[in-house]
Amino acid sequence: MKFTEKTVNGVTFGQGEDMGPGVVHGFSTRLGGVSQGIYASLNLGANRGDDRQAVEENYRRFCAAIGADVDKMVFSCQVHGDTVRVCTAADAGSGLARKPDYEADGLITDVPGLCLVVFSADCLPILLHDPVRRVVAAVHAGWRGTANGIVERACEKMRDLYGCRSEDIRAAIGPGISRCCFETGEDVPNAMTSALGFKALEFIDAHPGGKFRVDLKGINAFRLRRQGLTEDHIAVSPDCTVCLHDKYWSHRFTKGERGSQGAAIALEWGKR
Template sequence: MEIHDKISAGVTYLSAESFEHAGGVVHGFSTRLGGVSTGIYESLNLGSTRGDDPEHVWENYRRFFAAVGADLSTVAMTNQVHSDVVRPVTTADIKAGLLDQEPYEADGLVTDIPGVALVIFSADCLPVLLYDPVRRVIAAVHAGWRGTAAGIVERAVEKMAFYGCRPEDILAAIGPGISRCCFETHEDVPNAMTAALGVRATPFLSPIENGKFKVDLKGINATRLERVGLRPEHISVTADCTACLPEKYWSHRITGGVRGSQAAVIQLL
Protein backbone atom coordinates (compact mmCIF):
# COMPACT_ATOMS: atom_id res chain seq x y z
CA MET A 1 0.00 0.00 0.00
CA GLU A 2 1.07 3.56 -0.64
CA ILE A 3 2.17 6.48 1.49
CA HIS A 4 0.38 9.50 0.12
CA ASP A 5 0.04 13.25 0.66
CA LYS A 6 -2.86 14.66 2.64
CA ILE A 7 -3.82 18.27 3.32
CA SER A 8 -5.84 19.34 6.35
CA ALA A 9 -6.40 22.96 7.40
CA GLY A 10 -3.50 24.03 5.18
CA VAL A 11 -1.05 21.48 6.64
CA THR A 12 0.52 19.03 4.18
CA TYR A 13 1.61 15.68 5.62
CA LEU A 14 2.05 12.07 4.51
CA SER A 15 -0.09 9.14 5.62
CA ALA A 16 0.24 5.37 5.14
CA GLU A 17 -2.79 3.67 3.59
CA SER A 18 -2.08 0.45 5.50
CA PHE A 19 -2.40 2.24 8.85
CA GLU A 20 -5.55 4.00 7.70
CA HIS A 21 -7.17 0.74 6.59
CA ALA A 22 -6.21 -1.07 9.82
CA GLY A 23 -7.76 1.68 11.98
CA GLY A 24 -7.21 2.25 15.68
CA VAL A 25 -4.33 4.67 15.22
CA VAL A 26 -3.56 8.17 13.97
CA HIS A 27 -0.24 9.07 12.41
CA GLY A 28 1.53 11.35 9.99
CA PHE A 29 4.88 12.38 8.51
CA SER A 30 5.22 16.16 8.42
CA THR A 31 6.48 18.31 5.57
CA ARG A 32 7.64 21.91 5.90
CA LEU A 33 4.29 23.19 4.60
CA GLY A 34 1.52 24.73 6.69
CA GLY A 35 3.17 26.36 9.68
CA VAL A 36 3.93 29.83 10.99
CA SER A 37 7.74 29.87 11.27
CA THR A 38 9.73 32.31 9.15
CA GLY A 39 13.16 32.65 7.57
CA ILE A 40 15.19 29.46 7.41
CA TYR A 41 12.48 27.72 9.47
CA GLU A 42 9.64 28.46 7.02
CA SER A 43 7.11 27.21 7.74
CA LEU A 44 6.14 24.03 9.69
CA ASN A 45 9.31 23.64 11.72
CA LEU A 46 8.84 21.03 14.45
CA GLY A 47 12.39 21.09 15.81
CA SER A 48 12.53 22.78 19.21
CA THR A 49 16.35 22.84 19.38
CA ARG A 50 17.05 24.49 15.99
CA GLY A 51 16.86 28.11 17.21
CA ASP A 52 13.33 28.90 16.06
CA ASP A 53 10.90 31.05 18.08
CA PRO A 54 9.35 28.66 20.67
CA GLU A 55 5.92 30.20 20.18
CA HIS A 56 6.13 29.42 16.47
CA VAL A 57 7.20 25.83 17.18
CA TRP A 58 4.33 25.38 19.62
CA GLU A 59 1.82 26.65 17.07
CA ASN A 60 3.32 24.40 14.42
CA TYR A 61 2.78 21.39 16.69
CA ARG A 62 -0.78 22.47 17.35
CA ARG A 63 -1.44 22.66 13.62
CA PHE A 64 0.30 19.38 12.76
CA PHE A 65 -1.39 17.39 15.52
CA ALA A 66 -4.78 18.88 14.63
CA ALA A 67 -4.24 17.92 10.98
CA VAL A 68 -3.47 14.27 11.75
CA GLY A 69 -6.02 14.05 14.58
CA ALA A 70 -3.53 13.44 17.41
CA ASP A 71 -3.76 14.62 21.03
CA LEU A 72 -1.06 17.15 21.87
CA SER A 73 -1.52 16.84 25.64
CA THR A 74 0.19 13.41 25.94
CA VAL A 75 3.44 13.40 23.95
CA ALA A 76 6.69 11.45 24.25
CA MET A 77 9.69 12.48 22.16
CA THR A 78 13.22 11.36 21.38
CA ASN A 79 16.58 12.88 22.22
CA GLN A 80 18.26 11.45 19.13
CA VAL A 81 21.94 10.43 18.99
CA HIS A 82 22.05 8.07 15.95
CA SER A 83 21.96 4.96 18.15
CA ASP A 84 20.01 1.70 18.00
CA VAL A 85 18.32 2.36 21.36
CA VAL A 86 14.53 1.92 21.39
CA ARG A 87 12.90 3.08 24.61
CA PRO A 88 9.65 1.59 25.98
CA VAL A 89 7.40 4.53 26.84
CA THR A 90 5.25 4.69 29.97
CA THR A 91 3.11 7.50 31.35
CA ALA A 92 6.22 8.73 33.21
CA ASP A 93 7.70 9.70 29.82
CA ILE A 94 4.85 12.04 28.88
CA LYS A 95 6.29 15.53 28.51
CA ALA A 96 5.30 18.17 31.05
CA GLY A 97 6.60 20.90 28.74
CA LEU A 98 6.27 20.16 25.05
CA LEU A 99 9.52 21.89 24.10
CA ASP A 100 11.61 20.65 27.04
CA GLN A 101 14.48 18.31 26.19
CA GLU A 102 14.21 14.69 27.30
CA PRO A 103 16.51 13.43 30.08
CA TYR A 104 17.25 10.24 28.11
CA GLU A 105 18.88 9.43 24.76
CA ALA A 106 17.04 7.18 22.31
CA ASP A 107 16.35 6.98 18.59
CA GLY A 108 13.19 4.93 18.89
CA LEU A 109 10.10 4.76 21.09
CA VAL A 110 7.57 1.97 21.62
CA THR A 111 4.34 1.78 23.64
CA ASP A 112 1.02 0.02 24.02
CA ILE A 113 -0.61 2.90 25.93
CA PRO A 114 -3.56 4.45 24.09
CA GLY A 115 -3.42 8.22 23.78
CA VAL A 116 0.36 8.60 24.04
CA ALA A 117 1.78 10.25 20.90
CA LEU A 118 5.27 9.07 19.92
CA VAL A 119 7.30 11.69 18.03
CA ILE A 120 10.63 11.39 16.19
CA PHE A 121 12.50 13.95 14.07
CA SER A 122 14.22 13.92 10.68
CA ALA A 123 15.74 16.00 7.90
CA ASP A 124 17.35 13.36 5.61
CA CYS A 125 17.44 10.46 8.09
CA LEU A 126 14.47 8.14 7.78
CA PRO A 127 11.38 8.34 9.96
CA VAL A 128 9.90 4.86 10.38
CA LEU A 129 6.54 4.13 12.00
CA LEU A 130 5.44 0.64 13.09
CA TYR A 131 1.98 -0.54 14.10
CA ASP A 132 0.62 -3.90 15.22
CA PRO A 133 -3.18 -3.65 14.95
CA VAL A 134 -3.59 -7.11 16.56
CA ARG A 135 -1.75 -6.46 19.82
CA ARG A 136 -2.22 -2.68 19.51
CA VAL A 137 1.41 -1.65 19.89
CA ILE A 138 3.17 1.22 18.10
CA ALA A 139 6.75 2.35 17.56
CA ALA A 140 8.47 5.36 16.02
CA VAL A 141 12.09 5.17 14.84
CA HIS A 142 14.73 7.62 13.61
CA ALA A 143 17.02 5.72 11.23
CA GLY A 144 20.07 7.58 9.97
CA TRP A 145 22.85 5.64 8.32
CA ARG A 146 24.45 4.75 11.65
CA GLY A 147 21.13 3.57 13.09
CA THR A 148 20.41 1.70 9.87
CA ALA A 149 23.74 -0.10 10.04
CA ALA A 150 23.14 -0.90 13.72
CA GLY A 151 19.69 -2.32 12.91
CA ILE A 152 17.45 0.06 14.82
CA VAL A 153 14.33 -1.06 12.96
CA GLU A 154 15.09 -4.62 14.00
CA ARG A 155 15.56 -3.49 17.60
CA ALA A 156 12.13 -1.85 17.42
CA VAL A 157 10.49 -5.06 16.21
CA GLU A 158 12.28 -6.98 18.98
CA LYS A 159 10.97 -4.51 21.57
CA MET A 160 7.46 -4.88 20.15
CA ALA A 161 7.79 -8.64 20.66
CA PHE A 162 8.09 -7.98 24.41
CA TYR A 163 4.49 -6.72 24.19
CA GLY A 164 3.41 -9.94 22.49
CA CYS A 165 3.62 -8.75 18.87
CA ARG A 166 4.26 -11.17 16.03
CA PRO A 167 6.37 -9.72 13.18
CA GLU A 168 3.91 -10.96 10.57
CA ASP A 169 1.21 -8.74 12.10
CA ILE A 170 3.28 -5.56 12.13
CA LEU A 171 2.71 -2.81 9.55
CA ALA A 172 5.63 -0.52 8.67
CA ALA A 173 5.79 2.86 6.97
CA ILE A 174 9.15 4.31 5.90
CA GLY A 175 8.68 8.05 5.47
CA PRO A 176 10.45 10.80 3.55
CA GLY A 177 14.23 10.89 3.77
CA ILE A 178 17.26 11.12 1.54
CA SER A 179 17.07 8.56 -1.26
CA ARG A 180 19.69 6.71 -3.29
CA CYS A 181 19.57 9.46 -5.93
CA CYS A 182 21.09 11.99 -3.53
CA PHE A 183 22.82 10.03 -0.75
CA GLU A 184 26.41 10.15 -1.98
CA THR A 185 29.00 8.94 0.53
CA HIS A 186 32.57 7.83 1.00
CA GLU A 187 33.19 4.16 1.66
CA ASP A 188 32.61 4.39 5.43
CA VAL A 189 28.84 4.10 4.94
CA PRO A 190 28.82 1.12 2.53
CA ASN A 191 31.48 -0.55 4.68
CA ALA A 192 29.18 -0.23 7.70
CA MET A 193 26.28 -1.70 5.73
CA THR A 194 28.26 -4.67 4.39
CA ALA A 195 29.72 -5.30 7.86
CA ALA A 196 26.17 -5.51 9.19
CA LEU A 197 24.41 -7.30 6.33
CA GLY A 198 27.10 -8.90 4.15
CA VAL A 199 26.08 -9.53 0.55
CA ARG A 200 22.47 -8.59 1.37
CA ALA A 201 23.60 -4.96 1.36
CA THR A 202 25.05 -5.12 -2.18
CA PRO A 203 21.85 -4.27 -4.14
CA PHE A 204 21.57 -1.03 -2.17
CA LEU A 205 25.12 0.23 -2.79
CA SER A 206 26.05 1.80 -6.13
CA PRO A 207 29.73 2.68 -6.81
CA ILE A 208 30.27 6.00 -8.60
CA GLU A 209 33.35 8.04 -9.50
CA ASN A 210 36.09 9.17 -7.09
CA GLY A 211 35.67 6.12 -4.87
CA LYS A 212 32.24 7.24 -3.68
CA PHE A 213 28.92 5.40 -3.47
CA LYS A 214 25.20 6.04 -3.68
CA VAL A 215 23.35 4.32 -0.81
CA ASP A 216 19.68 3.30 -0.59
CA LEU A 217 18.82 3.61 3.10
CA LYS A 218 15.12 3.01 2.43
CA GLY A 219 15.84 -0.30 0.72
CA ILE A 220 18.21 -1.42 3.47
CA ASN A 221 15.66 -0.68 6.21
CA ALA A 222 12.91 -2.47 4.28
CA THR A 223 15.22 -5.48 3.93
CA ARG A 224 16.01 -5.40 7.63
CA LEU A 225 12.30 -5.39 8.45
CA GLU A 226 11.74 -8.38 6.17
CA ARG A 227 14.69 -10.13 7.80
CA VAL A 228 12.97 -10.01 11.20
CA GLY A 229 9.73 -11.39 9.82
CA LEU A 230 7.60 -8.54 8.48
CA ARG A 231 5.67 -9.39 5.36
CA PRO A 232 6.89 -7.47 2.29
CA GLU A 233 3.33 -6.39 1.53
CA HIS A 234 3.14 -4.84 5.03
CA ILE A 235 6.09 -2.50 4.37
CA SER A 236 5.23 0.84 2.72
CA VAL A 237 7.97 3.17 1.48
CA THR A 238 7.54 6.71 0.20
CA ALA A 239 9.53 7.74 -2.86
CA ASP A 240 9.90 11.32 -1.58
CA CYS A 241 13.55 12.35 -1.27
CA THR A 242 14.18 15.20 1.15
CA ALA A 243 17.21 16.39 -0.85
CA CYS A 244 15.28 16.44 -4.14
CA LEU A 245 12.32 18.41 -2.77
CA PRO A 246 13.65 21.45 -0.86
CA GLU A 247 10.34 23.28 -1.26
CA LYS A 248 8.59 20.43 0.60
CA TYR A 249 11.19 19.19 3.10
CA TRP A 250 14.27 20.29 4.98
CA SER A 251 17.43 18.43 4.02
CA HIS A 252 20.41 18.54 6.36
CA ARG A 253 22.74 18.03 3.41
CA ILE A 254 21.23 20.63 1.16
CA THR A 255 21.07 23.32 3.87
CA GLY A 256 24.37 22.48 5.53
CA GLY A 257 22.48 22.03 8.78
CA VAL A 258 20.87 25.49 8.71
CA ARG A 259 17.28 24.31 8.82
CA GLY A 260 14.14 23.30 10.64
CA SER A 261 13.02 19.71 11.23
CA GLN A 262 10.30 17.40 10.08
CA ALA A 263 8.61 15.09 12.58
CA ALA A 264 6.61 11.90 12.48
CA VAL A 265 3.90 11.04 14.99
CA ILE A 266 1.89 7.93 15.81
CA GLN A 267 -0.75 7.52 18.53
CA LEU A 268 -3.06 4.68 19.52
CA LEU A 269 -6.71 5.65 19.77
Protein backbone atom coordinates in the same frame (compact mmCIF):
# COMPACT_ATOMS: atom_id res chain seq x y z
CA MET B 1 1.05 -0.89 1.14
CA LYS B 2 1.19 2.50 -0.51
CA PHE B 3 2.48 5.78 0.90
CA THR B 4 -0.10 8.56 0.58
CA GLU B 5 -0.30 12.30 1.21
CA LYS B 6 -3.06 14.43 2.75
CA THR B 7 -3.68 18.10 3.47
CA VAL B 8 -5.89 18.95 6.46
CA ASN B 9 -6.52 22.61 7.34
CA GLY B 10 -3.50 23.60 5.26
CA VAL B 11 -1.14 21.07 6.90
CA THR B 12 0.35 18.61 4.40
CA PHE B 13 1.60 15.26 5.73
CA GLY B 14 2.33 11.73 4.56
CA GLN B 15 0.89 8.43 5.80
CA GLY B 16 1.06 4.72 5.25
CA GLU B 17 -2.14 3.90 3.37
CA ASP B 18 -3.19 1.02 5.65
CA MET B 19 -1.50 1.11 9.03
CA GLY B 20 -4.45 -0.73 10.50
CA PRO B 21 -7.39 0.41 12.66
CA GLY B 22 -7.06 2.21 15.97
CA VAL B 23 -4.04 4.38 15.19
CA VAL B 24 -3.28 7.94 14.07
CA HIS B 25 0.00 8.87 12.45
CA GLY B 26 1.69 11.27 10.06
CA PHE B 27 4.98 12.40 8.54
CA SER B 28 5.20 16.19 8.42
CA THR B 29 6.39 18.37 5.55
CA ARG B 30 7.42 22.04 5.60
CA LEU B 31 3.90 23.04 4.60
CA GLY B 32 1.19 24.45 6.86
CA GLY B 33 2.96 26.17 9.76
CA VAL B 34 3.66 29.69 11.02
CA SER B 35 7.46 29.81 11.32
CA GLN B 36 9.41 32.39 9.32
CA GLY B 37 12.72 32.69 7.51
CA ILE B 38 14.81 29.54 7.20
CA TYR B 39 12.24 27.77 9.40
CA ALA B 40 9.26 28.47 7.14
CA SER B 41 6.80 27.17 7.72
CA LEU B 42 5.96 23.95 9.64
CA ASN B 43 9.18 23.57 11.62
CA LEU B 44 8.86 20.92 14.34
CA GLY B 45 12.45 21.25 15.58
CA ALA B 46 12.12 22.74 19.06
CA ASN B 47 15.84 23.28 19.63
CA ARG B 48 17.07 24.72 16.35
CA GLY B 49 16.75 28.44 17.12
CA ASP B 50 13.19 29.02 15.91
CA ASP B 51 10.72 31.16 17.86
CA ARG B 52 9.30 29.00 20.64
CA GLN B 53 5.72 30.19 20.24
CA ALA B 54 5.84 29.49 16.51
CA VAL B 55 7.07 25.92 17.13
CA GLU B 56 4.34 25.31 19.69
CA GLU B 57 1.70 26.55 17.23
CA ASN B 58 3.20 24.31 14.54
CA TYR B 59 2.75 21.32 16.85
CA ARG B 60 -0.84 22.26 17.60
CA ARG B 61 -1.56 22.40 13.87
CA PHE B 62 0.25 19.17 13.02
CA CYS B 63 -1.31 17.19 15.87
CA ALA B 64 -4.78 18.52 15.04
CA ALA B 65 -4.29 17.51 11.39
CA ILE B 66 -3.33 13.91 12.16
CA GLY B 67 -5.70 13.54 15.13
CA ALA B 68 -3.13 13.31 17.96
CA ASP B 69 -3.12 14.97 21.39
CA VAL B 70 -0.47 17.71 21.48
CA ASP B 71 -0.23 17.40 25.28
CA LYS B 72 0.59 13.66 25.15
CA MET B 73 3.66 13.84 22.88
CA VAL B 74 6.91 12.05 23.75
CA PHE B 75 10.28 13.04 22.26
CA SER B 76 13.78 11.73 22.89
CA CYS B 77 17.36 12.95 22.54
CA GLN B 78 18.35 11.29 19.25
CA VAL B 79 21.98 10.19 19.05
CA HIS B 80 22.13 7.97 15.92
CA GLY B 81 22.20 4.83 18.05
CA ASP B 82 20.08 1.68 18.24
CA THR B 83 18.38 2.12 21.62
CA VAL B 84 14.59 1.66 21.67
CA ARG B 85 12.93 3.05 24.80
CA VAL B 86 9.65 1.86 26.28
CA CYS B 87 7.37 4.82 27.02
CA THR B 88 4.68 4.97 29.72
CA ALA B 89 1.96 7.45 30.65
CA ALA B 90 4.51 9.26 32.85
CA ASP B 91 6.41 10.27 29.70
CA ALA B 92 3.51 12.34 28.29
CA GLY B 93 4.78 15.84 27.56
CA SER B 94 8.43 14.81 27.51
CA GLY B 95 9.99 16.93 24.80
CA LEU B 96 7.94 20.03 24.15
CA ALA B 97 6.84 20.64 27.74
CA ARG B 98 10.08 19.43 29.35
CA LYS B 99 13.42 18.26 27.99
CA PRO B 100 13.88 14.47 27.83
CA ASP B 101 16.53 13.14 30.20
CA TYR B 102 17.27 10.04 28.11
CA GLU B 103 18.87 9.18 24.77
CA ALA B 104 17.08 6.93 22.30
CA ASP B 105 16.46 6.72 18.57
CA GLY B 106 13.41 4.53 18.95
CA LEU B 107 10.29 4.82 21.11
CA ILE B 108 7.68 2.14 21.76
CA THR B 109 4.43 1.97 23.74
CA ASP B 110 1.09 0.25 24.24
CA VAL B 111 -0.41 3.24 26.08
CA PRO B 112 -3.42 4.71 24.21
CA GLY B 113 -3.14 8.41 23.45
CA LEU B 114 0.62 8.62 23.99
CA CYS B 115 2.05 10.23 20.85
CA LEU B 116 5.56 9.08 19.94
CA VAL B 117 7.57 11.58 17.87
CA VAL B 118 10.90 11.28 16.02
CA PHE B 119 12.65 13.97 14.00
CA SER B 120 14.51 14.04 10.70
CA ALA B 121 15.92 16.19 7.93
CA ASP B 122 17.44 13.53 5.61
CA CYS B 123 17.54 10.59 8.05
CA LEU B 124 14.61 8.21 7.84
CA PRO B 125 11.58 8.36 10.14
CA ILE B 126 9.91 4.95 10.45
CA LEU B 127 6.56 4.26 12.16
CA LEU B 128 5.33 0.82 13.23
CA HIS B 129 1.93 -0.44 14.36
CA ASP B 130 0.55 -3.80 15.44
CA PRO B 131 -3.26 -3.48 15.36
CA VAL B 132 -3.70 -6.91 17.01
CA ARG B 133 -1.64 -6.37 20.17
CA ARG B 134 -2.14 -2.57 19.98
CA VAL B 135 1.48 -1.47 20.06
CA VAL B 136 3.18 1.41 18.23
CA ALA B 137 6.80 2.44 17.69
CA ALA B 138 8.63 5.38 16.14
CA VAL B 139 12.19 5.06 14.86
CA HIS B 140 14.84 7.53 13.70
CA ALA B 141 17.18 5.75 11.28
CA GLY B 142 20.21 7.64 9.99
CA TRP B 143 22.93 5.65 8.26
CA ARG B 144 24.46 4.60 11.58
CA GLY B 145 21.10 3.51 12.96
CA THR B 146 20.38 1.72 9.69
CA ALA B 147 23.69 -0.13 9.87
CA ASN B 148 23.06 -1.01 13.53
CA GLY B 149 19.57 -2.30 12.70
CA ILE B 150 17.50 -0.03 14.92
CA VAL B 151 14.31 -0.87 13.01
CA GLU B 152 14.95 -4.54 13.75
CA ARG B 153 15.53 -3.73 17.43
CA ALA B 154 12.10 -2.08 17.48
CA CYS B 155 10.45 -5.14 15.91
CA GLU B 156 12.22 -7.42 18.40
CA LYS B 157 10.94 -5.35 21.33
CA MET B 158 7.43 -5.41 19.93
CA ARG B 159 7.59 -9.21 19.91
CA ASP B 160 9.56 -9.78 23.12
CA LEU B 161 7.77 -7.27 25.38
CA TYR B 162 4.26 -7.22 23.95
CA GLY B 163 3.82 -10.54 22.19
CA CYS B 164 3.46 -9.04 18.72
CA ARG B 165 3.65 -11.30 15.69
CA SER B 166 5.79 -10.08 12.80
CA GLU B 167 3.06 -10.79 10.26
CA ASP B 168 0.72 -8.40 12.09
CA ILE B 169 3.11 -5.43 12.17
CA ARG B 170 2.60 -2.59 9.68
CA ALA B 171 5.47 -0.21 8.85
CA ALA B 172 5.76 3.13 7.05
CA ILE B 173 9.16 4.48 6.01
CA GLY B 174 8.86 8.23 5.62
CA PRO B 175 10.56 10.85 3.44
CA GLY B 176 14.34 10.98 3.65
CA ILE B 177 17.46 11.19 1.57
CA SER B 178 17.20 8.70 -1.28
CA ARG B 179 19.71 6.70 -3.29
CA CYS B 180 19.80 9.45 -5.92
CA CYS B 181 21.36 11.96 -3.49
CA PHE B 182 23.02 9.99 -0.70
CA GLU B 183 26.60 10.13 -1.99
CA THR B 184 29.16 8.93 0.54
CA GLY B 185 32.72 7.79 0.98
CA GLU B 186 33.67 4.24 1.95
CA ASP B 187 32.53 4.49 5.58
CA VAL B 188 28.81 4.08 4.88
CA PRO B 189 28.97 1.11 2.48
CA ASN B 190 31.57 -0.53 4.70
CA ALA B 191 29.18 -0.23 7.67
CA MET B 192 26.35 -1.74 5.64
CA THR B 193 28.37 -4.67 4.31
CA SER B 194 29.80 -5.29 7.78
CA ALA B 195 26.24 -5.53 9.12
CA LEU B 196 24.53 -7.34 6.25
CA GLY B 197 27.28 -8.98 4.20
CA PHE B 198 26.73 -9.40 0.47
CA LYS B 199 23.01 -8.66 0.92
CA ALA B 200 23.93 -4.98 1.29
CA LEU B 201 25.45 -4.78 -2.19
CA GLU B 202 21.99 -4.63 -3.76
CA PHE B 203 21.55 -1.23 -2.14
CA ILE B 204 24.97 0.28 -2.96
CA ASP B 205 26.18 1.80 -6.24
CA ALA B 206 29.86 2.56 -6.84
CA HIS B 207 30.75 5.82 -8.59
CA PRO B 208 34.01 7.31 -9.87
CA GLY B 209 36.42 8.89 -7.43
CA GLY B 210 35.80 6.47 -4.61
CA LYS B 211 32.23 7.62 -4.07
CA PHE B 212 29.13 5.51 -3.45
CA ARG B 213 25.39 5.99 -3.39
CA VAL B 214 23.44 4.09 -0.76
CA ASP B 215 19.73 3.25 -0.56
CA LEU B 216 18.82 3.63 3.12
CA LYS B 217 15.11 3.16 2.41
CA GLY B 218 15.80 -0.12 0.63
CA ILE B 219 18.03 -1.38 3.44
CA ASN B 220 15.44 -0.61 6.12
CA ALA B 221 12.69 -2.24 4.07
CA PHE B 222 14.95 -5.29 3.68
CA ARG B 223 15.53 -5.37 7.44
CA LEU B 224 11.77 -5.22 8.04
CA ARG B 225 11.20 -8.12 5.65
CA ARG B 226 13.97 -10.03 7.39
CA GLN B 227 12.04 -9.57 10.62
CA GLY B 228 9.05 -11.27 9.02
CA LEU B 229 6.94 -8.29 7.91
CA THR B 230 5.10 -8.94 4.68
CA GLU B 231 5.64 -6.80 1.59
CA ASP B 232 2.07 -5.54 1.62
CA HIS B 233 2.54 -4.29 5.20
CA ILE B 234 5.45 -1.98 4.33
CA ALA B 235 4.95 1.48 2.82
CA VAL B 236 7.93 3.50 1.56
CA SER B 237 7.77 7.19 0.74
CA PRO B 238 9.18 7.94 -2.72
CA ASP B 239 10.15 11.47 -1.69
CA CYS B 240 13.80 12.46 -1.41
CA THR B 241 14.33 15.30 1.05
CA VAL B 242 17.32 16.64 -0.91
CA CYS B 243 15.55 16.67 -4.28
CA LEU B 244 12.41 18.18 -2.70
CA HIS B 245 14.12 20.68 -0.38
CA ASP B 246 11.28 23.19 -0.83
CA LYS B 247 8.85 20.62 0.58
CA TYR B 248 11.13 19.11 3.26
CA TRP B 249 14.12 20.18 5.28
CA SER B 250 17.38 18.63 4.12
CA HIS B 251 20.42 18.89 6.36
CA ARG B 252 22.66 18.11 3.40
CA PHE B 253 21.14 20.71 1.08
CA THR B 254 21.00 23.53 3.65
CA LYS B 255 24.34 22.64 5.29
CA GLY B 256 22.56 22.52 8.64
CA GLU B 257 20.64 25.82 8.43
CA ARG B 258 17.17 24.35 8.76
CA GLY B 259 14.15 23.22 10.72
CA SER B 260 13.05 19.60 11.24
CA GLN B 261 10.32 17.26 10.09
CA GLY B 262 8.46 15.24 12.68
CA ALA B 263 6.89 11.79 12.39
CA ALA B 264 4.26 10.93 14.99
CA ILE B 265 2.12 7.91 15.90
CA ALA B 266 -0.42 7.22 18.65
CA LEU B 267 -2.93 4.54 19.56
CA GLU B 268 -6.51 5.78 19.65
CA TRP B 269 -8.47 5.31 22.86
CA GLY B 270 -10.71 2.27 22.94
CA LYS B 271 -10.41 1.36 19.27
CA ARG B 272 -9.33 -1.80 17.48
